[in-house]
Amino acid sequence: VEYGQSVKLNLEYTTNPTGISVDHKWYSVDETDIATEILDANDTEYTPTNLSVGEHKYRVTATADGYSKSADITITVEKIDLANATVSIDPWPADGKRIFVPNASETSVLFFFSTITVTANGEKYPLSSDDYTYTGATATRVGKYTLTITAKDSCANFKGSKAIPWEVIPYTLHEPSFLGQQTYTKTYDGTTTLHAGDSFHCGPG
Secondary structure, eight states: OBTTOOOOEEOOOSSOOTTOOOEEEEEEEOTTOOEEEOTTOOSSEEOOOSOOSEEEEEEEEEEETTEEEEEEEEEEEBOEEGGGSEEEEESOOTTSEEEOOTTSSOEESOOTTOEEEEEETTEEEEEOTTSEEEEOOEESSSEEEEEEEEEOTTOSSEESEEEEEEEEEOOOOOOOOOSSOEEEEOOOSSOOOOOTTOEEEESOO
């Protein structure tokens, strides 16, 4: 099962013990095969909770008329694959588009104060900065990009990567404020500085 998924253990009989009083006990079994009774589990079903990634062994014992029979089961809990989960970033532009920043060396979509949350199996899990690496968070030109969040091998509950598309859109130049009529023409080059060849006209015709 995947981390966070619910799992139910069921005891089934090959022969139906109708009319016989059967006592059921469930145990958790550690790596050295030492069994510890689970006090609130005394039925033919048991649902473990808060299972961490790894293997978990359980034993159920049925006792009737002085006779007992046991069975073991091992549950393997695997890490959540980020590719199959919902990964959200806060803050994040609602339409996935950021305006080009002309006076900065690059336009960023991920910041040191950003928070990353994984939603899977009906639960939300925040990622710490030690849980992941990322690429594709900055751009120097207008265009489409992909931010990739990758879980580190040391991350306890997650694995794999999540690709999140984003886009840098052009910065809108604003007309300079002068009295009277003016005409301002500039070929967009990612800056707001006038260069030779740019034209400016103030006043009538």
